[in-house]
Amino acid sequence: MSSSETSASAFSSSDTAALERQTETEHPVTFEQIWNENHSKKSVDWIRENSYKRVCLQFPDDYLPHSNAISVALKQLLSPEEVKVFILADTTYGSCCVDEIAAAHVDADSVIHFGNACRSRASRLPVLYLYPELPLDVGLLLEKLQSLREESKERQVCVYLDIGYQHIYDEQLKKQLTEALEPKNLLLELFPPIEADSTASKEPSDLERICIFIGADNQRFANLSLTALAAVQWHIYDGASGSLSSKNPLTAQFIRRRYFHIEKCKDAQTLGLIVATLSAEGYLDVVARLQSMAKGRGIKTQLISVGRINPAKLANFLEIDCFVLIGCPFNNMYDSKEYYKPIVSVFEAEMALNPAWHMRYPEAYVTDFKQLLPEGRSFLPFNAADIPENDVSLVSGRLRGAVNDSLETAGDPASLALATQAKMALMTTDTGLSFEDRTWQGLDPALGQTEPAQLQQGLSGIPINYTHQ
DSSP states (O other): OOHHHHHHHHTSOOTTHHHHSOOSOSSOOOHHHHSSHHHHHHHHHHHHHHTOSEEEEEOOGGGGGGHHHHHHHHHHHSOTTTOEEEEEOSOSSOTTSOOHHHHHTTTOSEEEEESOOOOOOBSSSOEEEEOOOOOOOHHHHHHHHGGGHHHHTTSEEEEEEOGGGGGGOSHHHHHHHHHHHOOSEEEEEESSOSSSSOOGGGSOOSSOEEEEEESOSSHHHHHHHHHSOOOSEEEEEETTTTEEEEOOSSOHHHHHHHHHHHHHHHHOSEEEEEEOOSSBTTHHHHHHHHHHHHHHTTOEEEEEOOSSOOHHHHTTOTTOSEEEEEOOTTSSOOOOTTSSSOEEEHHHHHHHHOGGGTTOOOSSOOOOGGGGSTTSTTOOOOOGGGSOSEEEOTTTOOEEESOOHHHHHHTOHHHHHHHTGGGTSOOOOTTSOOGGGOSOOSOOOOTTSSOOOOOOOOOOEETTEETTO
C-alpha cells in the first residue's frame, strides 16, 4: 500500500466497514428469543391501545438478520389499513438509544425498540422496549450461589437481572434466592430498571452489600457497578456458560486513570463538547452548563457532532486539548487509549470544572448527566468566585488560574499566558493550530478574485459519434 493510500485510509472507512463491524451483543440470539408470543402480544396491544398508525422497529446490528421476519409477522397481525411498519437500522450514535431523528424521516408516531436499551427518556416519541428472553437454568444458578452463602450472611444482597433474564422476575425466584444465600436482606431488581426513577438498591443502608449480576461482563454491568452504592464484592453469573466470577470495577488503577483525565481536562485551553445524543432529555441543558463552567475558568469550547466517534474523526480537531462526551448512560464511559486526546464523561468534566467538587470524593460515578442538573441527585451549584486563584496542575506542575503579580513583573511570556488565561486576556496556541493557522481550510471559491472563464463550444452528439469527429 502506498503512503497516500495509507494516509487516506486513516481518515475514511472501507466499503465493507459496516458489514465487518463487531456487534454489541455478548451472545448470539435466535429469532424465538427476540420475537415470540409474549413479544407479539405486547406489541399489538400497545399499538392498538394507543391507536398508532406509523410504527418504526429499531434493531441493533446483531438483530438485523431477523428484522424482516419480525416486520412481516407484525404486519400479519395488523391490517395494512391499521398501521404502517418501518425498519430502523444503523443508528447514528448507539443502538441502545432511541433514534428519534431517523424515525422522524418517515413521520413515525411511535417506536418499538429491540435489544439493549439505556432507557434514556425520549423527548419526541413514545417507545416500547422489547428485551430478548434468554434461557436460564435456575437450578444451576442456585447451586452456584451456594458458595456465596457464608459471605452473604448478616449482609444485604442485591441481585440484578440483565435484559435477557428479566422475563423470569417474580416473587418465587426471590424466595429461592433468599433460601440459597440466607442474607439479612435480599433485593431482586431489573437492570436497566423499568422506570427511570431511583430504585430501592440506591437507598442507603447500614448493612454491608453484596451484589450479584445475572448476565454477562458487558457495558451494562460496568455502568451498574460504577453507579450503584458501594459494595463489598461484586459477582457475575453468566447464564450462557453457567459460570460464577467475582469482579470489582472501581480498582485503584481505574481511579488513577480517570483522575488523570480529570486533571487533563483542568489543564485544557480548549474543550470539545461531543454531542452523542439528540434524543436524551436534557442534553441541551448539559451543553449550556458545561459552556458556562468552562467560560468561568477561561477555557474555550467547541460544539461537535460527528455521529459515532473514532480516533480518525477526532484527530481532525488539532486545537482541542480534551473532549467531553455527552451521551446516554451506556455511551459515556469511553476508553480513550487509542485517541490522541483524552475523552472524559460529563461527570468527570463536572469534577474538573466545578470548584464545588474540589476535594470531594464521590460515593459512586454518575453516568446519567441529568443527575448533574439542578433537579438531579448529584447537582452541586457552580460559583466562579470559588475557583482557586493559584492552582497547580498535578500533570504538568505548572500554574493555572488567576493573575499573579510576580509573574507580570518577571515578564515571562509563557508564564504570563498561563497566569492570565482565566481572565481571557491572553490565550496561547501551543497546544494545537487554530483554524486560521491551518494549511488547508477547505475549498475556497475566491469569489470576485478570478477572471471569468471564456465560453467555448463543448462536445455534442452521442459518445459513439460526436459531431466534431
